[in-house]
Amino acid sequence: MSQVVIDTAASMQALGERIGHNCRPGDLVLLVGDLGAGKTTLVQGLGLALGVTERVTSPTFVIARVHATAAGFPQLMHVDAYRLGSALEFDDLDLAAEVDESVTVVEWGEGKAEQLAGDYLLVQITRSDYDVDETRRVELTGRGERWTTNDLDVIAGP
Numbered sequence: 047m048s049q050v051v052i053d054t055a056a057s058m059q060a061l062g063e064r065i066g067h068n069c070r071p072g073d074l075v076l077l078v079g080d081l082g083a084g085k086t087t088l089v090q091g092l093g094l095a096l097g098v099t100e101r102v103t104s105p106t107f108v109i110a111r112v113h114a115t116a117a118g119f120p121q122l123m124h125v126d127a128y129r130l131g132s133a134l135e136f137d138d139l140d141l142a143a144e145v146d147e148s149v150t151v152v153e154w155g156e157g158k159a160e161q162l163a164g165d166y167l168l169v170q171i172t173r174s175d176y177d178v179d180e181t182r183r184v185e186l187t188g189r190g191e192r193w194t195t196n197d198l199d200v201i202a203g204p
């Protein structure tokens with residue numbers, strides 16, 4: 047597990063970019079954090095790394111959105127599981143066929159989306175207890191061989 051303190055939205059995007067630069071087709075990233083924690087902000091940076099040019103927003107009502115990326119990069123599948131009650135409901139979306147050719151990022155994915163891939167990167171974002179403090183603490187945890195071979199300390203940054 048690696049930890050980093052993120053002071054601004056721009057730094058959260060930069061963290062997302064570092065994660066994106068380390069992603070390849072078939073990768074799964076699960077994002078944990080309260081409303082407004084910065085999950086979508088991180089996905090915006092991850093999209094930049096893959097060459098997404100359109101605006102990335104939470105797919106709360108459509109649940110899943112696929113973004114085209116630059117030539118040679120896997121597509122970005124951005125999922126928001128907030129409105130889904132369970133892993134079974136998640137499975138009904140039938141996203142599995144797309145996963146192998148995508149980088150799949152799931153907001154509110156913990157406990158619902160792990161079955162999409164054998165290995166995944168868990169990103170846990172925690173807000174400061176103080177209302178005026180916009181600092182976030184981010185923990186990166188690799189599950190499975192795919193992410194234990196990556197240097198999460200380097201991705202997390204200083």
Ligand SMILES: Nc1ncnc2c1ncn2[C@@H]1O[C@H](COP(=O)(O)OP(=O)(O)OP(=O)(O)O)[C@@H](O)[C@H]1O
Nearest residue numbers: 052053054055058081082083084085086087104180
């Ligand atoms: N240190 C920070 N890290 C991330 N975002 C920050 C930070 N400081 C301020 N912000 C702001 O907090 C908001 C985070 O919103 P964002 O949509 O990324 O959250 P979210 O976790 O996706 O929420 P939701 O669960 O509603 O989808 C943005 O407006 C962003 O600019």
Ligand SMILES: [Mg+2]
Nearest residue numbers: 085086104153
């Ligand atoms: Mg969001």
